[in-house]
Amino acid sequence: MTLIYPVASNSAHPARLSPAYRSSIKRTPSKPLIPIRHTLSELTGPVYGHETVRKHDNDLTIQSKGEPLGERIIVHGYILDEDGRAVPNTLVELWQANACGRYIHVVDQHPAPLDPNFTGAGRTQSDAAGYYKFITIKPGAYPWGNHHNAWRPAHIHFSVFGHSFISRLVTQMYFPGDPLFPFDPIFNSVTDGKARARMISSFDLENTEPEWALCYRFDIVLRGRNATPMESK
Amino acid sequence: MSKPRPDGITPSQTVGPYFKYGLTPNGEYAWNDAFTSNLLTSDTSGERIRVEGTVYDGDGDVIADCILEIWQADAQGHFSDPQDAHAPPNSPFNGFGRCDTDKSGGYVFDTIKPGVVPDADGKPQAPHILLAVFARGMLLHLYTRIYFDDEAANTSDSVLALVSSDRRATLIAKRKAGTNNVYTFDVHLQGDNETVFFDV
Numbered sequence: 001m002t003l004i005y006p007v008a009s010n011s012a013h014p015a016r017l018s019p020a021y022r023s024s025i026k027r028t029p030s031k032p033l034i035p036i037r038h039t040l041s042e043l044t045g046p047v048y049g050h051e052t053v054r055k056h057d058n059d060l061t062i063q064s065k066g067e068p069l070g071e072r073i074i075v076h077g078y079i080l081d082e083d084g085r086a087v088p089n090t091l092v093e094l095w096q097a098n099a100c101g102r103y104i105h106v107v108d109q110h111p112a113p114l115d116p117n118f119t120g121a122g123r124t125q126s127d128a129a130g131y132y133k134f135i136t137i138k139p140g141a142y143p144w145g146n147h148h149n150a151w152r153p154a155h156i157h158f159s160v161f162g163h164s165f166i167s168r169l170v171t172q173m174y175f176p177g178d179p180l181f182p183f184d185p186i187f188n189s190v191t192d193g194k195a196r197a198r199m200i201s202s203f204d205l206e207n208t209e210p211e212w213a214l215c216y217r218f219d220i221v222l223r224g225r226n227a228t229p230m231e232s233k
Numbered sequence: 234m235s236k237p238r239p240d241g242i243t244p245s246q247t248v249g250p251y252f253k254y255g256l257t258p259n260g261e262y263a264w265n266d267a268f269t270s271n272l273l274t275s276d277t278s279g280e281r282i283r284v285e286g287t288v289y290d291g292d293g294d295v296i297a298d299c300i301l302e303i304w305q306a307d308a309q310g311h312f313s314d315p316q317d318a319h320a321p322p323n324s325p326f327n328g329f330g331r332c333d334t335d336k337s338g339g340y341v342f343d344t345i346k347p348g349v350v351p352d353a354d355g356k357p358q359a360p361h362i363l364l365a366v367f368a369r370g371m372l373l374h375l376y377t378r379i380y381f382d383d384e385a386a387n388t389s390d391s392v393l394a395l396v397s398s399d400r401r402a403t404l405i406a407k408r409k410a411g412t413n414n415v416y417t418f419d420v421h422l423q424g425d426n427e428t429v430f431f432d433v
């Protein structure tokens with residue numbers, strides 16, 4: 001099946017220059033991007049062998065000798081294209097802060113404790129139906145230096161590939177009802193409310209496991225449409 | 234569990250400053266790398282090259298928390314993807330690489346010079362590598378192309394032809410003096426030497 005990648009779909013993305021997010025000011029091109037017609041270079045993308053993902057890489061709670069502290073959660077959903085078709089066998093990577101809002105990264109100096117039993121990195125591959133699942137710890141909010149009293153809403157960083165190099169997506173998954181939403185320039189860099197809502201996971205009681213872990217549902221929609229749609233009117 | 238009917242794509246958000254332990258740990262964290270910056274295997278055919286450079290912001294300062302990804306054809310101009318009908322199965326060359334910048338904003342990819350791939354009209358393009366740039370401060374990654382200064386086909390490439398002549402050099406990796414297989418390709422996100430980025 002041949003997919004096409006309408007550039008108009010990119011309007012859901014943030015404006016590259018979002019001055020409220022200070023770091024964007026010197027890291028955004030000042031000249032317009034040049035539109036090109038997609039060639040095979042843009043329309044193809046990497047395929048992974050089974051060696052890329054190991055069996056338990058999607059469970060961030062069993063990577064160390066002991067169990068990490070915090071609220072154990074399940075994060076799952078489908079990777080889909082714009083027509084709602086499954087994106088099978090695609091790589092999904094995630095990284096996140098621990099329950100206290102501290103990253104293991106050496107540059108993170110937030111005075112909250114590190115958890116010796118939590119690295120915060122995981123990966124998996126979507127199955128034939130586009131389904132993926134992680135087990136992890138709910139990350140905490142953390143402060144950053146963008147403006148006075150700036151705090152990031154709790155989030156999990158996601159990296160997904162899809163069918164082509166131009167369906168590549170790096171994003172952040174948020175949690176429903178976070179009181180920090182109105183104050184976060186990164187979240188609000190997406191100006192369309194419906195598009196913003198697609199970055200927020202939903203609480204999934206049906207798949208919450210009794211006596212064990214709450215579940216959040218996060219579906220990810222990548223670029224890509226069928227070149228020959230069924231409806232022809 | 235039912236699949237939703239999408240009302241649009243999931244928006245991009247910045248990769249942020251803390252991706253290293255998840256995406257490019259390189260032995261510094263308790264996690265393994267899914268990808269490296271060395272695309273070569275012992276049985277990769279083609280001209281072995283190194284592409285290296287530095288990433289700069291609009292003040293001309295180096296960007297030490299950048300992540301770069303490349304995607305390219307093999308030496309025969311085939312992509313390691315079944316969507317390329319010409320691709321040989323089980324090609325030993327995967328065509329994808331990932332590298333973060335070091336403290337000096339530098340990166341290095343070891344790969345092969347890609348072969349010729351058709352453009353949207355089926356005409357040959359000059360050899361090129363696609364480059365995606367991610368960093369803190371970038372809410373959405375940028376795409377550019379790496380061409381090579383020793384390829385005569387650059388003059389007839391349909392994508393390069395869209396770029397004004399005064400900016401075309403930003404897309405062309407220069408062979409490093411005294412070497413025959415090391416190319417330099419710097420990335421300037423903004424400013425006088427701003428790299429040409431493509432709206433794809």
Ligand SMILES: [Fe+2]
Binds near residue numbers: 152157
């Ligand atoms: Fe973060």
